[in-house]
Amino acid sequence: GESVGLHLPTLSVQEGDNSIINCAYSNSASDYFIWYKQESGKGPQFIIDIRSNMDKRQGQRVTVLLNKTVKHLSLQIAATQPGDSAVYFCAENRAGWRQLTFGSGTQLTVLP
Amino acid sequence: GAVVSQHPSRVICKSGTSVKIECRSLDFQATTMFWYRQFPKQSLMLMATSNEGSKATYEQGVEKDKFLINHASLTLSTLTVTSAHPEDSSFYICSAGGQGNTEAFFGQGTRLTVV
Numbered sequence: 001g002e003s004v005g006l007h008l009p010t011l012s013v014q015e016g017d018n019s020i021i022n023c024a025y026s027n028s029a030s031d032y033f034i035w036y037k038q039e040s041g042k043g044p045q046f047i048i049d050i051r052s053n054m055d056k057r058q059g060q061r062v063t064v065l066l067n068k069t070v071k072h073l074s075l076q077i078a079a080t081q082p083g084d085s086a087v088y089f090c091a092e093n094r095a096g097w098r099q100l101t102f103g104s105g106t107q108l109t110v111l112p
Numbered sequence: 113g114a115v116v117s118q119h120p121s122r123v124i125c126k127s128g129t130s131v132k133i134e135c136r137s138l139d140f141q142a143t144t145m146f147w148y149r150q151f152p153k154q155s156l157m158l159m160a161t162s163n164e165g166s167k168a169t170y171e172q173g174v175e176k177d178k179f180l181i182n183h184a185s186l187t188l189s190t191l192t193v194t195s196a197h198p199e200d201s202s203f204y205i206c207s208a209g210g211q212g213n214t215e216a217f218f219g220q221g222t223r224l225t226v227v
Binding site (some may be wrong): 034041043045046089091099104107 | 116158
């Protein structure tokens with residue numbers, strides 16, 4: 001069936017290094033993708049989004065890359081900080097859908 | 113971004129009792145809100161879509177008589193867990209927006225513990 005999934009359930013990086021979190025999606029009709037950050041005991045927090053007519057979008061310390069050919073989405077965090085430790089979810093949507101579909105999540109741990 | 117407020121943030125209740133969770137959009141009107149449930153170390157699973165002025169739409173496997181949803185105004189949706197059991201213990205999260213190509217705004221979540 002259609003799904004949005006993540007390659008790795010956990011990721012540990014050294015403080016100051018760059019982090020890359022990956023996400024695979026199987027629905028080629030999806031045209032809008034969002035990355036959310038969820039800290040323990042809190043609701044998801046919007047990080048960055050990208051539409052299918054783009055390959056790359058940059059925010060503050062974050063970059064999202066979209067490869068529609070292989071249905072792959074990634075989130076890059078530059079100079080990872082302890083405050084970046086959280087679970088990261090990708091989510092997909094498409095025109096006409098009423099709600100988002102979430103991936104399984106990746107736990108990012110930043111090591112001192 | 114828009115603000116969605118959820119209350120309470122934590123609640124402990126006894127088995128057999130009912131618990132009401134509120135979800136408010138503070139600075140925008142939301143004709144549609146979404147309710148999710150999240151178990152530890154798992155993703156968000158959509159439970160139901162709350163529609164202002166009409167019945168909620170429930171996902172497959174979600175009991176509509178157990179999880180009562182009311183969306184009486186454009187800024188408030190409530191989820192009532194009726195006759196709660198320990199297996200209902202979970203993190204419940206609401207959101208507004210997120211329809212089509214739009215961002216969804218999430219509440220802070222409610223940690224429900226049924227003892």
